Amino acid sequence: MQPVTTVHYLALSVALLLIGTVGVLTRRNIVIILMSIELILNAVNINLIAFSHQLQNVNGQIFAIFVITDAVAEAAVGLGILIALFRNKETVLADEVNLLKW
Amino acid sequence: METFSFYAFAVLVLGGAILTITRRSAVHSAISLIVSLVGVAGLYLLQQAEFLFAVQIVLYIGGIMVLFLFVIMLVNLDEAAKERQFNGQWLIALICATVVGLQVAWFMTKGAGALKLAQVPVAAAQTGAPVSPGNVEAIADVLFSEYLLPFEVASVLLLVAVVGSVVMAKKRI
Numbered sequence: 001m002q003p004v005t006t007v008h009y010l011a012l013s014v015a016l017l018l019i020g021t022v023g024v025l026t027r028r029n030i031v032i033i034l035m036s037i038e039l040i041l042n043a044v045n046i047n048l049i050a051f052s053h054q055l056q057n058v059n060g061q062i063f064a065i066f067v068i069t070d071a072v073a074e075a076a077v078g079l080g081i082l083i084a085l086f087r088n089k090e091t092v093l094a095d096e097v098n099l100l101k102w
Numbered sequence: 103m104e105t106f107s108f109y110a111f112a113v114l115v116l117g118g119a120i121l122t123i124t125r126r127s128a129v130h131s132a133i134s135l136i137v138s139l140v141g142v143a144g145l146y147l148l149q150q151a152e153f154l155f156a157v158q159i160v161l162y163i164g165g166i167m168v169l170f171l172f173v174i175m176l177v178n179l180d181e182a183a184k185e186r187q188f189n190g191q192w193l194i195a196l197i198c199a200t201v202v203g204l205q206v207a208w209f210m211t212k213g214a215g216a217l218k219l220a221q222v223p224v225a226a227a228q229t230g231a232p233v234s235p236g237n238v239e240a241i242a243d244v245l246f247s248e249y250l251l252p253f254e255v256a257s258v259l260l261l262v263a264v265v266g267s268v269v270m271a272k273k274r275i
Contacts, residue, residue, distance in 0.1 A: 012145075014202075066256055093185060094189075
């Protein structure tokens with residue numbers, strides 16, 4: 001087997017990003033849409049760590065820490081919004097929340 | 103050995119991700135997402151990012167996933183599980199995924215030579231590297247000197263997120 005290079009990590013990261021994108025675009029359940037966003041953020045982190053390792057530079061890992069911080073904030077606020085939404089509309093399906101739709 | 107571990111973790115990551123977006127029950131999705139995140143943590147370990155490995159386990163799997171499971175428990179998802187799980191946007195999703203995938207694949211084949219990504223094996227890159235302090239010390243040195251201001255801004259961001267989520271989840275706003 002050929003050794004693992006940065007390109008392998010980039011390909012894995014792209015695959016994870018695309019799976020997350022398909023999840024965001026096709027699922028109706030808001031909880032699972034939020035989970036797909038977590039997948040996308042993890043794809044970004046794999047990318048950052050791969051380049052950090054290849055260039056032997058720790059800055060990529062710092063950025064990955066900031067991305068994780070953002071993911072935590074996003075999950076907390078998103079799930080808070082979901083609870084408020086469920087309390088008001090009794091639904092967790094994204095396309096039933098259509099008040100602002102044309 | 104490293105190649106084998108990479109492919110094992112890659113299977114964990116991608117299999118968990120595919121299960122996450124296809125399961126009907128949100129709890130099954132959450133458990134698949136945990137599998138995927140464990141795989142990502144393993145990839146961090148393969149690339150000598152030990153601190154991020156620990157952060158991934160403690161924060162993602164211990165923190166965010168417990169948050170998700172709490173919300174799944176609070177919100178009644180039984181009704182939603184009986185409904186249709188996918189909206190009819192398969193065509194748009196496939197077009198988006200194909201376009202982005204082709205773009206990135208094109209740039210990777212173009213840029214692989216320029217960046218010498220394919221030529222330099224990851225393991226060989228660090229044989230000549232000087233003996234450095236541990237990963238945690240290296241991160242701390244940079245984080246608390248060069249990135250001190252972004253670090254403080256991130257803490258303010260977390261404070262805003264905490265206040266915001268508490269206000270959102272309050273009974274009467």
